[in-house]
Structure formats: C-alpha cells, structure tokens
Amino acid sequence: MPRTILVTGGARGIGRGIAHAFLANGDRVMIADLPDGGEWNYDLASAEERKQTLAEAKVLGEVAATDLDVTDKASCEAAVQETLSRFGGLDVLVNNAGVLQSGPVGDFSERDWERVFAVNAKGVFLMTQAALPALKASSDAAIVNTASIAGKQGFRNLVAYCGSKFAVVGITQALATELAPDGIRVNALCPGMVGTAMWLEHLMPANTTDAAEQKQQFEDAMASMIPLGRSQTVEDMGQAALYLANAVNVTGVSLSVAGGYEMN
Numbered sequence: 001m002p003r004t005i006l007v008t009g010g011a012r013g014i015g016r017g018i019a020h021a022f023l024a025n026g027d028r029v030m031i032a033d034l035p036d037g038g039e040w041n042y043d044l045a046s047a048e049e050r051k052q053t054l055a056e057a058k059v060l061g062e063v064a065a066t067d068l069d070v071t072d073k074a075s076c077e078a079a080v081q082e083t084l085s086r087f088g089g090l091d092v093l094v095n096n097a098g099v100l101q102s103g104p105v106g107d108f109s110e111r112d113w114e115r116v117f118a119v120n121a122k123g124v125f126l127m128t129q130a131a132l133p134a135l136k137a138s139s140d141a142a143i144v145n146t147a148s149i150a151g152k153q154g155f156r157n158l159v160a161y162c163g164s165k166f167a168v169v170g171i172t173q174a175l176a177t178e179l180a181p182d183g184i185r186v187n188a189l190c191p192g193m194v195g196t197a198m199w200l201e202h203l204m205p206a207n208t209t210d211a212a213e214q215k216q217q218f219e220d221a222m223a224s225m226i227p228l229g230r231s232q233t234v235e236d237m238g239q240a241a242l243y244l245a246n247a248v249n250v251t252g253v254s255l256s257v258a259g260g261y262e263m264n
Helices: 013-024 047-058 073-087 109-139 161-181 198-205 211-227 234-246
Strands: 005-006 026-035 063-067 092-097 142-146 185-191 255-259
Touching: 005 109, 005 161, 013 026, 013 142, 013 198, 013 234, 026 047, 026 073, 047 063, 047 161, 063 073, 063 142, 073 109, 092 234, 109 142, 109 161, 109 255, 142 161, 142 234, 161 255, 185 234, 234 255
Parallel strands: 005 026, 005 092, 026 063, 092 142, 142 185, 185 255
Antiparallel strands: none
C-alpha cells in the first residue's frame, strides 16, 4: 500500500528531488511551500515554479500541493490537515524547508538571524508538532529533517546557518529518542554542495549572468573540492531521503551526502 509523504519546501531544488524520489517509489506526495516565494536574498520558489513542479510530478504519480509557511503554527496545522483530507493519512514528514543568509558576525542583523532560525529550526518543531498525531496513527512512520554538512562543521560567515543546522541535528536526535516508543523513526539528511539557488545565486555568485555559465563555473569548482569529483544533485538527496524513510532500524542518524567532502 502506498505511503503518504509531506515534503515542506517541495516546490524546487532539494525538495523537488525528494518529492520525485518518493513518487518514483510509488508513494503519494503532498508538496508544501510558500504560495508566492516570498522575499529573500536569493529567489525562493515562485507560484509559477510550484505549478510547474506539480505538473511534472503528476507524470510520476499521485501528488498534490498546498500552501505552507513553516514559521506559522496555524499554517503548519493547515498543511497537515490538507494532507489528511486529500490522502487520508500521513506516514512520512520531510522537513526540508530552509533558508540561508551569510555575512560576518559583527555585521549580521538580528532580523536575519531570527528569520534563519525561524525557518530552519522552529519550522522543524512546528511541523513535527502538527504532524505528530497523524504519524502516531501510521504503522510505518518516519521523519526526515534536512540539515546540512554545515550542521556538523562550522563555516566562516555562516554563523546563523550553521547554528540553525546544528540545531536540526540536535532536534533530530532528541526526537529520535522521544518518538522511538511510538515507532516513529527520525533521521537527518545532510546535503553537501548542491547547485540550487542557495549556492548559485548567493554563496558562489559567478562572474556572469548566463545561467549555463554559472552552473558550469560551480561544477568546475566543486570538481576540484569534492573527493568523488562532482557536486551533489537533487536526485542524490532524493535517494538519501528515501533510504532514511525506508530503513526500518535506522533512527537518530545524520547522513552526509557530500561526495566525501565531509566525513565522520
């Protein structure tokens, strides 16, 4: 029997790759994201992108979409309720929504700090709380939280992002312990360098406005940095999320998918 998967931040990038992986596995997917992308220092998923992602996903399997702001408790509860109304249950929650802001700590604004933690850490808490009754009712329940290799190692000028992703790893371990008696497995996915807007438009801006050239410059840089010789892809993240949701005796793990860049 197919499971029902709720993917936050599912309209583009890593979330889109995760949604596609579960659909290809025969699962049903609810894609939850901001209705209009919102304002940030790089482009978030637009309404048009969400529409396109949904159309592409429908070719793969049973999928729907709903509005979600993970920083708002009522919005989280509504997204879960929409999933239950559409599919009749919830088996896997993928807390993937996340944002990044960078800069020296001395110049970092309190507003940006609060926004990063609100989405990356508080969002995991609010969505888990909203989904918990439905997950407890499932016979095969799992939570997959998208953390980062920056949740295992600190990086210059990423104090808020690293802090929030370290928090996700800690939250994952705490939830894994707390929810184990309920049969709910909780793990974290720790992506390395994925060529999404977060990297291409913010962390590693190129000396060109041509999208193809930007992507090539990113890939060339990653080839020299990463032991396995290439950047990570959204498909890599989808495979890892699917594994973490399927592994029946794995919980509390923070799995790095970074081509060997981060090892532990």
